[in-house]
Amino acid sequence: MHVTALDLDTLLQRKRILVCCGSGGIGKTTVSAALGLRGALQGKTVLTLTIDPAKRLANSLGLTKIGNSETLVPREKFIQAGLDPSGRLFGMMLDTKHTFDELIERYAPNEEMKRKILNNRFYQNLSSAMAGSHEYLAMEKLYQIYLQGRYDLIVLDTPPTRHALDFLEAPNRVRAFFDRSISQWFLKPYLTMGKIGLNFINRSASTVLKLVERMTGAEFLRDVSEFVTGLADAFDIFRSRAEEVMRVLQGEATSFLLVTGTDRTALEEATYFYSRLQDGRLPFGGVIVNRVHRLPTTENPGASDVGTPPLQDDDPGEAFARRLHTERGLPATVAQRLVDNYLQVLWLSRKDERVLRAFAGTFPAQVPLRTVPIFDEDVFDLTGLAKINAFLFPPT
Amino acid sequence: MSCEELLQKRLLFLSGKGGVGKTILAAGLGLCAARTGKRVLLVELDTIETLPRIFARPGETGPYREYTLAEGIRGLHVDGKSGLEEYLEMVLKSKRLTRRIFRSPIYQYFVNIAPGLKELMAVGKLWDLEQKTVARTGQPLHDLIIVDTPATGHTLSYLQMPITAAETVRKGFVNKEAQKVVDLLRDPIKTSFHIVTTLAEMPVNEALELRDKVADQLKIPLGCFFVNQMYPPFFEGTDLEAYRAWGRRLQEPGVLPMEPRIHAAAESWERRRRSQDIQRERLVGDRRGAPLVDLPLLPTSGSDLELAESLSRALAAG
Numbered sequence: 001m002h003v004t005a006l007d008l009d010t011l012l013q014r015k016r017i018l019v020c021c022g023s024g025g026i027g028k029t030t031v032s033a034a035l036g037l038r039g040a041l042q043g044k045t046v047l048t049l050t051i052d053p054a055k056r057l058a059n060s061l062g063l064t065k066i067g068n069s070e071t072l073v074p075r076e077k078f079i080q081a082g083l084d085p086s087g088r089l090f091g092m093m094l095d096t097k098h099t100f101d102e103l104i105e106r107y108a109p110n111e112e113m114k115r116k117i118l119n120n121r122f123y124q125n126l127s128s129a130m131a132g133s134h135e136y137l138a139m140e141k142l143y144q145i146y147l148q149g150r151y152d153l154i155v156l157d158t159p160p161t162r163h164a165l166d167f168l169e170a171p172n173r174v175r176a177f178f179d180r181s182i183s184q185w186f187l188k189p190y191l192t193m194g195k196i197g198l199n200f201i202n203r204s205a206s207t208v209l210k211l212v213e214r215m216t217g218a219e220f221l222r223d224v225s226e227f228v229t230g231l232a233d234a235f236d237i238f239r240s241r242a243e244e245v246m247r248v249l250q251g252e253a254t255s256f257l258l259v260t261g262t263d264r265t266a267l268e269e270a271t272y273f274y275s276r277l278q279d280g281r282l283p284f285g286g287v288i289v290n291r292v293h294r295l296p297t298t299e300n301p302g303a304s305d306v307g308t309p310p311l312q313d314d315d316p317g318e319a320f321a322r323r324l325h326t327e328r329g330l331p332a333t334v335a336q337r338l339v340d341n342y343l344q345v346l347w348l349s350r351k352d353e354r355v356l357r358a359f360a361g362t363f364p365a366q367v368p369l370r371t372v373p374i375f376d377e378d379v380f381d382l383t384g385l386a387k388i389n390a391f392l393f394p395p396t
Numbered sequence: 397m398s399c400e401e402l403l404q405k406r407l408l409f410l411s412g413k414g415g416v417g418k419t420i421l422a423a424g425l426g427l428c429a430a431r432t433g434k435r436v437l438l439v440e441l442d443t444i445e446t447l448p449r450i451f452a453r454p455g456e457t458g459p460y461r462e463y464t465l466a467e468g469i470r471g472l473h474v475d476g477k478s479g480l481e482e483y484l485e486m487v488l489k490s491k492r493l494t495r496r497i498f499r500s501p502i503y504q505y506f507v508n509i510a511p512g513l514k515e516l517m518a519v520g521k522l523w524d525l526e527q528k529t530v531a532r533t534g535q536p537l538h539d540l541i542i543v544d545t546p547a548t549g550h551t552l553s554y555l556q557m558p559i560t561a562a563e564t565v566r567k568g569f570v571n572k573e574a575q576k577v578v579d580l581l582r583d584p585i586k587t588s589f590h591i592v593t594t595l596a597e598m599p600v601n602e603a604l605e606l607r608d609k610v611a612d613q614l615k616i617p618l619g620c621f622f623v624n625q626m627y628p629p630f631f632e633g634t635d636l637e638a639y640r641a642w643g644r645r646l647q648e649p650g651v652l653p654m655e656p657r658i659h660a661a662a663e664s665w666e667r668r669r670r671s672q673d674i675q676r677e678r679l680v681g682d683r684r685g686a687p688l689v690d691l692p693l694l695p696t697s698g699s700d701l702e703l704a705e706s707l708s709r710a711l712a713a714g
Contacts, residue, residue: 025414025547159549211484211497219566261415265444295657323652330642334635341630342654342661344695376667378675380597 003360006286006368008392012039012153015255017146017248018285019156021273022259023266027290030379031259031372032157033091034388040073040089044152047090049142073382081382090151099137107237122223135159136242143245146253246280255285262292262352267359274364286368288392289356293348294373317343399711402619402689403429405588407526407580408542409616411551412592413602417624419446420700421592421691422544423465424707430468431708434539437525438465440473441554442518443546447471450700470538472525476514479521515557516574523577526586548606555581555614581616588619591686593679595623595672604682611684620687621679627669627693630662 011018012035020032029050036048047070073089101118108114117123135158142156213221248254258273260266270287277284317339324335360367372391379388402408408425410418419440426436438447448454451465465471485494497503528537545551558581562574581587589610593603603621610616631639643659645651679688694706 023414025416211488213568295661320652320654324655324658328642328645328652328655331635331638334631334638334642337631338639338658338662341665342658345661345664376664377671378597 001360001363001366003356003369004366006288006370008035008038008286008370011255011257011285012042012044015285016152016253017142017154017156017255019158019249019254019256020259020288021158021256023269026259026261026266027372027379028259029157030385030388031288031290031392032155034385034392036089036091036153036155037083037085037382037385038389038393039153039155040085040087041083043086045088045090045150046153046155047092047145047151048155048157049092049094049138049145050157077382081386083382083386087152094138094141099141103140103238117227120223120227122227139245139249140241143241143248146248250281250283252283255283257285258287260287260289262289262355264355267355270359271363274367286370289369289371291374292356292371293345293352295345295349398714399428400432402588402590402711403432403434403540405619406536406539406541406586407522407588408540408619409545409551409555409587409589410543410592410622411545411548411589411606412622413599414547416592416594416599418592419443419544420450420704421622421624421707422542423447423450423701423704424711425542426469426540427466427704427708428711429540429542430466431712434468435537436469437462437538437541438469438471439522439525439541439543440471441522441543441545442475442550443544445473447473447544450704452699452701474518474521476516476518479517480514483517483520515554516561516570516577519554519558519581520573520577523580526580548602552606552609552614555610555616559614581614584617587617589616590619590622592622592624594625595675595679597675600675600678603679607684607686618686620689621683622689622691623676623679624691625693626676626690627665627672629669630665 018032018035020028020035022028032050033048036046039046070090070092073091078085104117104123105114108117138156138159142154145151145154249256256277258270260270267289274284318336321332321336321339324330324338325332328335330338356369356371360369370392372388375384375387377384379385403425410422410425412418422438426438429436440447447465448463448471451469451471453463453465453471462470462472481494481498484497485491488494488497522541522543525538525541526536529535530537545554558574558577561570562578591603591606591610593599607618607621611618630636639662643663646656646659676688689711691707691710694703694710698706
């Protein structure tokens with residue numbers, strides 16, 4: 001299929017939640033922050049929500065520190081960058097442990113149980129134990145904030161994962177974790193009946209439990225069953241909440257954007273990601289390809305720099321280097337070095353063009369897409385974000 | 397820090413932000429060590445398996461199966477779940493029993509909830525690999541184990557697991573296993589944790605934070621910072637003067653077609669190099685004594701294996 005221009009302004013107008021997905025290391029956080037900035041410049045109250053121990057969002061927003069609460073990007077930061085937003089931009093970095101504690105505080109049946117769970121060693125290791133819990137908690141927090149309705153737009157920068165897809169798996173994993181049929185069958189008898197109880201539950205369960213006990217000692221199993229029994233009633237609430245979160249993500253208000261680079265595997269993943277969004281009935285917004293190589297443009301191209309370039313990527317450039325040497329008086333080595341460098345850049349930009357064409361060709365639908373070039377200087381402040389936006393939102 | 401010094405340890409970890417070139421560097425280090433006659437094992441720890449593709453040896457892989465990548469270099473993909481299964485088969489000594497257990501939904505559930513059991517098993521596998529000897533000679537089976545790790549957050553939680561497990565689970569196998577693994581990870585003679593970064597703001601931030609966590613929290617011996625993809629200066633000395641003079645003449649008549657573009661490409665290189673200088677200063681100022689190993693930006697038009705070979709030559713040259 002072919003590429004269409006990804007109309008991000010329309011998405012910003014129509015959606016209340018933009019979810020930026022993608023594997024780590026391709027500037028997802030920066031792109032999320034750039035989208036947030038655009039919203040604020042259009043007069044919206046925007047929150048950019050991230051989970052990140054590395055404080056990347058704080059860096060992107062030109063802040064030295066963002067706490068676990070919503071923090072307003074100060075006006076002078078915009079002024080310094082030559083920007084004058086009519087809206088406001090907030091940043092928030094999610095502390096997963098804190099969000100879990102909030103959930104326990106809300107759903108524990110009584111004070112004693114709440115204290116017991118919060119002090120439970122198993123619970124204290126839960127967030128690292130439960131695969132996908134970070135991803136899930138990001139959704140949970142997103143949902144909470146969405147329901148409060150204080151923002152016109154929330155941009156979620158999803159946690160870095162091996163695969164962009166891990167994020168989509170999270171609610172299912174959480175649902176499985178809170179599946180009463182397994183957890184209670186497995187653990188409740190252990191607590192209520194003690195070791196003798198093991199004989200009464202089915203044989204394979206008892207084999208596994210004995211094995212677990214042999215491996216970890218009885219203490220661990222007690223910790224787990226205390227946790228499970230304490231929250232037994234809350235499990236249903238957790239599960240239905242995970243379902244509600246999915247409903248919002250599937251709804252009209254949300255759009256998923258895939259942020260990727262130009263390497264082949266990342267783009268192949270994009271295609272797969274799209275099909276998974278389709279399976280989950282999650283709305284696909286489009287693809288943002290970051291750090292695309294392109295030929296450097298000249299600010300003021302010389303009058304003769306028109307027509308077919310005499311240098312092609314299969315041209316060793318020796319002839320041109322010789323002309324630079326003889327006609328323009330550059331030392332021969334300098335001339336060759338300059339031409340080699342140019343050809344390398346040309347080669348990279350042609351390669352990226354080819355890869356992107358191939359990607360669009362194999363994509364199962366029309367693919368709304370924007371590319372952002374790789375910049376010479378690092379992007380980590382509002383000025384840099386504005387530079388990215390020049391490409392995400394080109395003047396029509 | 398010379399290549400020889402780097403490769404004296406038995407267990408090397410490579411970590412850093414995604415996209416800084418960890419895997420290709422791991423391959424380069426492996427090639428470097430193999431050239432000195434060492435038997436090398438390259439381990440991909442819970443990452444997407446890419447070494448077989450880099451060494452152009454597809455089709456031989458699968459979790460927990462060692463395969464040959466090159467002369468003197470073996471590869472292995474380690475993930476926690478297969479690690480646990482391997483371990484249980486060893487402990488229970490019954491295929492029938494273990495198969496029944498692996499099929500049980502209770503087992504699946506337990507594996508998913510036990511704090512860091514999968515991670516513990518994966519790191520435990522590293523311990524096991526380090527212990528392996530050749531039966532006939534008693535020599536270590538692998539002279540050097542290089543571990544390519546996932547994104548920094550994942551790496552930290554993996555290496556934290558044996559420590560946490562030893563604290564959370566006070567008795568039983570898990571406790572004993574965990575303590576053995578912790579002892580190896582913290583052994584300054586055998587183990588060394590290296591951080592890979594490029595000279596950009598975010599990777600450097602992540603590298604410095606990782607360094608603090610590894611040194612202060614995990615207490616694993618720190619190696620060096622590998623500074624990858626460094627732009628060498630484009631021109632120096634009289635070449636630089638000639639280049640600058642040429643740049644000034646571009647506004648004058650008689651300019652050849654393409655000259656302004658060639659100039660723009662060179663200027664772009666210079667801007668990148670200057671912004672790298674700023675980041676390198678930050679590393680130098682805050683490295684807490686860890687040495688910096690500079691690695692040049694290499695032409696990207698070759699294959700990944702060519703890139704790894706060039707890197708290994710750069711490492712050997714010091």
